[in-house]
Amino acid sequence: MEVLASIAFASRTQNSNSPLLMWLWTVAIGQASHSNLQKQSKAMIIEDECKRNLQVWLRIAKAKEYSEMGNWEAVCALVAAGIYGIILFPNQKNFVDINAIRLFVRRNPIPTLIGDVYYSVHNRNEKRRGGLIRCCAQLLFKWFTGYLPSKGAFVLLGQNVNWATKLMGLRAKDMDWTHSSGVGRDFICSCRGYPNVPLIGVQGCINYNPTLLKRQMGFAMELPPYKSDVQESVYFPVEGNQARVKQVAEAWRSIQRKGKASWGKANNRSFPPFDDWLSKRVELTCLPFPMVDPWYPLIEETPSTVSMDEFLEMKQERDQLLTEKTELEMSVARVQRVNQELKGKMEDQDKRHALEAKRFEMDTAYYGKISQALVSSNREHDITKERLARASKVIKDEKRRQILVKGQRDDRVRVLIAEWETKLKVREAENLKIMAEKDHYMAERDHYFRQMKIHQKEVGRLQQENTELRFAAEFARMEDEIGPSVGPSSS
Incomplete structure (x- = not known):
């Protein structure tokens, strides 16, 4: 049914006589009559066939081949991937971009759709150059x-009045600002490191x-x-x-998300401070279309006739009531904010009290x-x-x-000292x-040495005398042997 809805939406926003859309209608209706309509396409079939058949007409031929084989899961996958490529993320004519295939496999195109729409609008609006927006133009128009x-x-007003004139005749209170599905819910307000929400298209x-x-x-x-x-x-571009x-x-x-905790209960209104800022913003931005009178009344009312005085009086009362209403709403908003702050403070106090308890x-x-440790410590102390x-x-x-023992040792020491002194005296006497x-x-030795020297002198003298006597005896013996000499005498 999702495939049928997507094709129906595409046929309303594009050329309904397109042969591609006509064939998609035929395949989708045939697939809807099949008993396996509720089954989801398998990721393996999607990825394999999408990578091998990027060209739309090749994809159609492949889908026909699978339809003849009765493989409606593959047919559904190829048809849905074709819708992604030619309606949601068109890049080249009759060609499914690889980025569209990746988004189809991941099954969550919403952040990328929003990113492409914002980027395309900002890119066309930058420096007032204008131009057509091809990226998700149908969804943008529907939104x-x-x-x-x-x-x-x-x-x-009909179709004769152009869109610029129709839109510039509207006022803030004429817009249907909220849808019941999202009123009062928390929503993403920022991402890590950014003051707002970055989108990737x-x-x-x-x-x-x-x-x-x-x-x-x-x-x-x-x-x-x-x-x-x-x-x-x-x-920046990708x-x-x-x-x-x-x-x-x-x-x-x-x-990070915000909602009721930050801004209180749902109250779909704008107050004068914001309206003044918005008016200055419009003057600074310089809208490209001239301002016109509002198209009042937007909702038909039962006609009634009143006098001018009554009308002016009622208008004055209405303006006064509106002023009072605005003041009361602002007061209520302030009171709600104060109550919210008080509630937060009370919750903080309760948390602090709980923590303190x-x-x-x-x-x-x-x-x-x-205390137990002190009692045990006192016992151990005792x-x-x-x-x-x-x-x-x-x-x-x-x-x-x-x-x-020291006294005994001292007495023993004194006794030992006395004994030692006695022994020392005896030893000194012995030494003396x-x-x-x-x-x-030494004296005897000296005397002996002197006597020995005298004896040595005496021995030397005796030896000399002995030598002289021996020479004399020898001489006498020699004379006796020779005898008296015989010769003439001198007389």
């Missing part, structure tokens, strides 16, 4: 007309400002938004900026454990004190014994005696 009046003067990346979406979500527009909430933080695209994709891993219980348990007393007594006895004997010995 845009969903907020316009569905009855009254706006519808009765097939062609480029751009951010949108959720703070301007409050009225569509059913919340009041009370004050002008902050400058950081409506700034352009992301705007081609050549893969690092920045990866950074934006990583930011989506951490998203829990902390008190923990402290009580902790102090109880400390035991230790007794041990110390016994140890002190032992130490005193040991000191007394040491003093006694030895010295005396030594001196006597």
